[in-house]
Amino acid sequence: MANEAPAIELKGISKAFGPVQANKDISIRVMPGTIHGIIGENGAGKSTLMSILYGFYKADAGEIFISGQKTTIPDSQAAIAAGIGMVFQHFKLVENFTVLENIVLGAEDGGLLRPSLAKARKTLEELEQEYDLKVDPDAIIEQIGVGAQQRVEILKALYRQANILILDEPTGVLTPAEADQLFRILGRLREEGKTIILITHKLREIMEITDTVSVMRRGEMTATVKTSETSPEELAELMVGRKVLLQVDKTPAQPGDVILDVKNLRVVDEMGVERLRSIDLQVRAGEILGIAGVAGNGQSELLEVLGGYMDATGEVRVNGTLMPLTGAGADGRSRRESGVSHVPEDRQREGLIMDFAAWENVAFGYHDDAAYNRGVLMDNSAVRADTEAKMERFDVRPPNPALAAKNFSGGNQQKIVLAREIERNPDLLLIGQPTRGVDIGAIEFIHQQIVALRDQGKAILLVSVELEEILSLSDRVAVMFDGQIMGERLPSQTDEKELGLLMAGVSGEAA
Amino acid sequence: MDFLTIIQILDSTIRLATPLLLACLAGFFSERAGIFDIGLEGKMLIAAMFSAAVAYVTGSVWLGLLAGAASSVALAALHGLASITFRGNQLISGVAINFLAAGMTVVIAQDWFQLGGRTPSLFGGARFEPIILPFAEAVADVPFLGPIYAELLSGHSILVYVTFLLVPGTWWVIYRTRFGLRLRAVGENPAAVDTAGVSVVGLRYAAVAICGVLCGIAGAYLATALQAGFVKDMTAGRGFIALAALIFAKWRPWPAMWSCLLFGLLQAIALRYQNLDLGVFTVPVQAMDVLPYVLTVIILAGFVGKAIPPRAGGVPYVKER
Numbered sequence: 001m002a003n004e005a006p007a008i009e010l011k012g013i014s015k016a017f018g019p020v021q022a023n024k025d026i027s028i029r030v031m032p033g034t035i036h037g038i039i040g041e042n043g044a045g046k047s048t049l050m051s052i053l054y055g056f057y058k059a060d061a062g063e064i065f066i067s068g069q070k071t072t073i074p075d076s077q078a079a080i081a082a083g084i085g086m087v088f089q090h091f092k093l094v095e096n097f098t099v100l101e102n103i104v105l106g107a108e109d110g111g112l113l114r115p116s117l118a119k120a121r122k123t124l125e126e127l128e129q130e131y132d133l134k135v136d137p138d139a140i141i142e143q144i145g146v147g148a149q150q151r152v153e154i155l156k157a158l159y160r161q162a163n164i165l166i167l168d169e170p171t172g173v174l175t176p177a178e179a180d181q182l183f184r185i186l187g188r189l190r191e192e193g194k195t196i197i198l199i200t201h202k203l204r205e206i207m208e209i210t211d212t213v214s215v216m217r218r219g220e221m222t223a224t225v226k227t228s229e230t231s232p233e234e235l236a237e238l239m240v241g242r243k244v245l246l247q248v249d250k251t252p253a254q255p256g257d258v259i260l261d262v263k264n265l266r267v268v269d270e271m272g273v274e275r276l277r278s279i280d281l282q283v284r285a286g287e288i289l290g291i292a293g294v295a296g297n298g299q300s301e302l303l304e305v306l307g308g309y310m311d312a313t314g315e316v317r318v319n320g321t322l323m324p325l326t327g328a329g330a331d332g333r334s335r336r337e338s339g340v341s342h343v344p345e346d347r348q349r350e351g352l353i354m355d356f357a358a359w360e361n362v363a364f365g366y367h368d369d370a371a372y373n374r375g376v377l378m379d380n381s382a383v384r385a386d387t388e389a390k391m392e393r394f395d396v397r398p399p400n401p402a403l404a405a406k407n408f409s410g411g412n413q414q415k416i417v418l419a420r421e422i423e424r425n426p427d428l429l430l431i432g433q434p435t436r437g438v439d440i441g442a443i444e445f446i447h448q449q450i451v452a453l454r455d456q457g458k459a460i461l462l463v464s465v466e467l468e469e470i471l472s473l474s475d476r477v478a479v480m481f482d483g484q485i486m487g488e489r490l491p492s493q494t495d496e497k498e499l500g501l502l503m504a505g506v507s508g509e510a511a
Numbered sequence: 512m513d514f515l516t517i518i519q520i521l522d523s524t525i526r527l528a529t530p531l532l533l534a535c536l537a538g539f540f541s542e543r544a545g546i547f548d549i550g551l552e553g554k555m556l557i558a559a560m561f562s563a564a565v566a567y568v569t570g571s572v573w574l575g576l577l578a579g580a581a582s583s584v585a586l587a588a589l590h591g592l593a594s595i596t597f598r599g600n601q602l603i604s605g606v607a608i609n610f611l612a613a614g615m616t617v618v619i620a621q622d623w624f625q626l627g628g629r630t631p632s633l634f635g636g637a638r639f640e641p642i643i644l645p646f647a648e649a650v651a652d653v654p655f656l657g658p659i660y661a662e663l664l665s666g667h668s669i670l671v672y673v674t675f676l677l678v679p680g681t682w683w684v685i686y687r688t689r690f691g692l693r694l695r696a697v698g699e700n701p702a703a704v705d706t707a708g709v710s711v712v713g714l715r716y717a718a719v720a721i722c723g724v725l726c727g728i729a730g731a732y733l734a735t736a737l738q739a740g741f742v743k744d745m746t747a748g749r750g751f752i753a754l755a756a757l758i759f760a761k762w763r764p765w766p767a768m769w770s771c772l773l774f775g776l777l778q779a780i781a782l783r784y785q786n787l788d789l790g791v792f793t794v795p796v797q798a799m800d801v802l803p804y805v806l807t808v809i810i811l812a813g814f815v816g817k818a819i820p821p822r823a824g825g826v827p828y829v830k831e832r
Contacts, residue, residue: 054706056830077708092703094696095822105696106707108689116689156707 005068007032007164007195008053013062015048022048024219026062030212032163035186035196037206037227040216041239041439046199049216050166054086055079066164080107085157089169091149095142099135099152100124103159120159127158131188147178154185165189166197171205175294176467176500183209201440203232204468215239239440250451253475256285259428259459260306265314267301267483275301276312277483283428283459288450290474290491291463294503298483299463300345303432306461307342308335318428336365341421343414345432345463351417352405359387359401362420390419395445411442418446422453429453432463447473467496481505514655518662520779525663526737527782528775529671530555530729534753535760535767536681537725543685543762544718545698545823549605550590551726552750553612558583558730560616563630563741564623566637572735575637579734580727586612587723595715598827609750617743630734630741639668639736668736670728675768677725682764694718698821701828711828726750748804755807761818777803 304310344350558579566575617628760766
């Protein structure tokens with residue numbers, strides 16, 4: 001292997017967006033037939049680097065060598081010609097096309113479709129057998145699961161005879177079982193001599209499948225090591241530049257009275273599909289109930305109903321008071337007045353107005369607060385001062401209330417939302433995906449804040465697709481699948497495997 | 512109502528549906544590629560004016576057609592520039608094109624011919640003449656089938672036949688060719704097309720150009736075949752009716768033909784029965800004329816089931832990872 005040319009070699013790649021240096025003098029060698037992991041926090045520059053490799057951005061400086069040949073990649077066409085295939089985090093598939101049409105798109109043989117499709121069908125059968133990649137070529141993309149959609153993306157790359165496969169955060173949307181299947185496929189591809197670059201922020205995946213791993217931090221490549229010679233702790237430290245606690249420190253819960261009591265909650269959407277099917281759950285004061293599940297199994301609807309902005313039938317009691325679920329009183333404001341705070345799943349769409357300043361965002365929902373008003377006018381300086389104090393307490397960086405929300409990093413945006421909701425001293429906190437797109441340093445801080453709120457005797461309903469997060473934060477775990485609660489477990493008495501089966505819809509008895 | 516009357520109304524339906532169908536197919540190409548186009552009306556109008564003017568000046572209807580198509584393509588290029596290259600708002604660009612065409616056609620025609628914003632009447636080689644299909648005269652007296660052939664199918668201008676042949680043609684291009692696959696894909700998910708190594712911008716410009724050519728033919732048909740010359744605002748909202756027909760057809764070619772024929776039928780009935788005498792009272796001409804527009808409003812208001820437009824429609828494509 002020593003005298004073989006690397007499949008990909010980057011030398012001194014730099015890329016700046018205005019004043020932001022996204023990639024700084026990056027050099028990396030990836031040997032053929034290996035799986036190379038690239039790990040780093042959000043905003044570390046991993047995706048920018050891969051976008052340069054796939055011809056989306058042009059590097060300001062640096063050289064790219066493919067199999068020892070100096071290559072320029074001005075567009076995706078050139079990347080494909082160089083044998084690079086990319087599986088994006090958000091799939092680039094035409095949803096109402098068939099699998100076959102998606103695979104052929106852009107790689108047709110000639111002007112007529114029929115021969116292209118016939119040829120693709122044959123090639124697809126061969127590829128399926130060779131790599132154990134099963135998909136129905138005539139299925140419509142939007143009717144197959146995300147795992148299958150991802151296999152289509154991989155097949156697309158293989159159909160274009162890619163030798164180098166780049167996968168960007170491939171397991172973000174998968175169940176643990178699907179992720180295992182993906183890793184089996186990647187292993188198989190490696191055996192066949194393909195080179196794979198795996199971009200992820202999950203240490204477990206890096207340890208499980210990669211041969212070598214590069215760590216990126218703030219646009220720089222801080223280290224490249226053999227996976228067998230490193231540890232998750234060392235990698236985490238390299239990523240954030242200091243030691244981090246991966247485990248949340250917390251004392252056993254001291255559950256008190258029932259704060260949230262949900263009975264027979266149902267939601268039917270406008271297409272007539274049942275989104276929530278008879279949900280029953282309770283959250284007591286001083287405990288965290290974690291809701292695990294693959295995204296799209298009703299967790300979002302549950303949060304929205306409880307937060308007051310989706311209609312439902314059934315009974316929801318907070319502190320014993322019945323909450324209206326339709327019509328007047330079924331709104332965010334009434335909920336806040338009943339002691340419910342909500343950190344929504346999608347902070348950029350529901351938690352913040354991205355173009356507005358931090359202090360304006362802090363006032364949202366609480367703009368009628370007497371402290372923020374002076375007669376009929378808002379007391380902007382009071383809001384600003386309050387925001388500054390909150391930013392101080394929640395370590396928001398930079399601590400500038402006048403900065404627009406979009407100019408903060410994901411973690412700091414989340415801290416602004418958290419500061420707004422937690423400091424209202426709610427009886428019940430609804431929190432969705434608290435650390436999605438948040439870097440490790442901020443994750444630690446956010447987890448501590450959630451546990452601290454619990455220790456003050458508040459009830460917390462936590463929804464997350466990150467099993468690790470659910471397991472380390474929750475006092476009880478409920479798993480949702482297809483709008484139902486599949487079962488409840490204690491984190492100490494379950495593991496990722498059992499939860500994974502529940503998440504896949506295998507009921508508790510069978511598991 | 513006797514048999515001959517029905518034949519005559521249907522004959523008129525075909526004539527009136529032709530410009531609608533051309534504009535509808537124009538919109539079809541543009542919208543399937545993800546570029547919404549409410550400027551069909553303006554493009555037809557400018558093509559009507561230039562085709563009539565050039566046909567009158569040169570005496571050749573074919574040169575007129577060419578000039579009409581060129582002017583329409585020019586406006587289409589403007590729409591492309593605004594909505595593809597500069598990623599502007601496609602509705603605003605379309606509205607601007609409609610205003611531009613409404614004003615410019617009259618000003619140019621007035622400056623050119625001094626006839627109050629119209630062109631001189633066309634005759635002879637400056638108009639598309641009806642084509643009599645073979646044996647039309649011979650079979651005209653055969654009962655039932657004779658009139659259908661001689662009256663209904665025969666005796667239209669070449670553009671009518673071309674237009675109806677464009678329907679299977681469009682279907683074939685869209686569903687059976689590489690270009691069609693890419694065009695549909697770029698209207699649904701341009702990122703998929705881009706990452707597959709195909710130019711989103713190129714595809715969309717191609718679609719907008721096709722749209723321009725078809726609108727140009729539609730305008731030329733209005734001024735040089737259906738009528739004999741250009742008059743102010745002669746498109747009379749046909750561009751919007753074509754859009755309604757496109758939505759009614761849920762962005763599919765064959766249903767587009769049937770919905771355009773339906774609108775054509777309403778226009779034909781309105782023309783035929785200017786004052787419909789129902790015995791008890793007489794429906795005034797205005798009520799009849801308004802029929803196609805009423806149907807347009809009903810369709811656009813969404814009373815005809817859920818029509819799902821191309822998913823990337825109206826959204827400028829910005830490259831992102």
